Amino acid sequence: MTFQRQRQAAAERAEALLKSSGVKGLPVPVDSIARQCKVAVQYIPLDDEISGMSFIKNGAAVIVVNSAHHPNRQRFTLAHELAHHVLHESYLAKNVHVDTAILQRNEKSSEGTDVKEVEANTFAAEILMPRALLKAFGRVDVNDDAKIAEMARQFKVSPTAMAIRLENIQFA
Amino acid sequence: MDEGAIYRAFGRAVAQRRRAIPKTQEQVAREIGLSRASLANIERGSQKVFLHQILALTKALELESSHEIVPTKAPEQSQASREEVRFSGAKDLSRNQKAFVTNLVRSLSKSQDRK
Numbered sequence: 001m002t003f004q005r006q007r008q009a010a011a012e013r014a015e016a017l018l019k020s021s022g023v024k025g026l027p028v029p030v031d032s033i034a035r036q037c038k039v040a041v042q043y044i045p046l047d048d049e050i051s052g053m054s055f056i057k058n059g060a061a062v063i064v065v066n067s068a069h070h071p072n073r074q075r076f077t078l079a080h081e082l083a084h085h086v087l088h089e090s091y092l093a094k095n096v097h098v099d100t101a102i103l104q105r106n107e108k109s110s111e112g113t114d115v116k117e118v119e120a121n122t123f124a125a126e127i128l129m130p131r132a133l134l135k136a137f138g139r140v141d142v143n144d145d146a147k148i149a150e151m152a153r154q155f156k157v158s159p160t161a162m163a164i165r166l167e168n169i170q171f172a
Numbered sequence: 173m174d175e176g177a178i179y180r181a182f183g184r185a186v187a188q189r190r191r192a193i194p195k196t197q198e199q200v201a202r203e204i205g206l207s208r209a210s211l212a213n214i215e216r217g218s219q220k221v222f223l224h225q226i227l228a229l230t231k232a233l234e235l236e237s238s239h240e241i242v243p244t245k246a247p248e249q250s251q252a253s254r255e256e257v258r259f260s261g262a263k264d265l266s267r268n269q270k271a272f273v274t275n276l277v278r279s280l281s282k283s284q285d286r287k
Binding site: 044053060160163 | 215269273277281
């Protein structure tokens, strides 16, 4: 599974959105970016298995984020759901989209993965950890826990998300 | 076969699992009787491992089976699949979860209408 072309396109949409929002500092204000996109964001405690959901009802775009989860995870959820609104609007017009989360471990679990989810994760990673802002840190040893933790703190993401992002960028 | 790719895949699996538990490199290294630097090398894929070390790592990483960190076949070239992925969950949701979501959507769309 690669979906290379779709991932590239999703990353470019995210970069364009960052640019038009005038984002410069850290952490990336994903909440206000969503508002600029005219999406209403609701923070509601949900079943632990559910990260968040997206839908469009009567022309109004809505994101629900599970407020019971860690703040870093809420930011990832919001960025992921925003991706669905930006990239998959026509799909949301007909579906209520609910996201559960798993950390992908190996090739096998990727079978049956929806291209929409791959796109949304790529978009979310680019929004929260923009390539341009990561570059300012130079080449980072992904095995340097302290450095990863410090960067994760600045970007307000989980250390795991930061490590995976750096691996994807640096080993690409 | 790219030998390096196998050890890098193994190292990544070890590092990901270690961060997920979470434990520090220091802790795990001590448990398996290696220096932190050696463990870092293993996680980076630049140091080969012995079978007894794999089994010790399996225990230290609180895994049932070493299959969870040992690649079962030579890794492919693509690195695309290492990413946090969410499934479009509707198909996996329980009845209660679906009912909850349906009610939530109804009540939220009502409140959107009033605005």
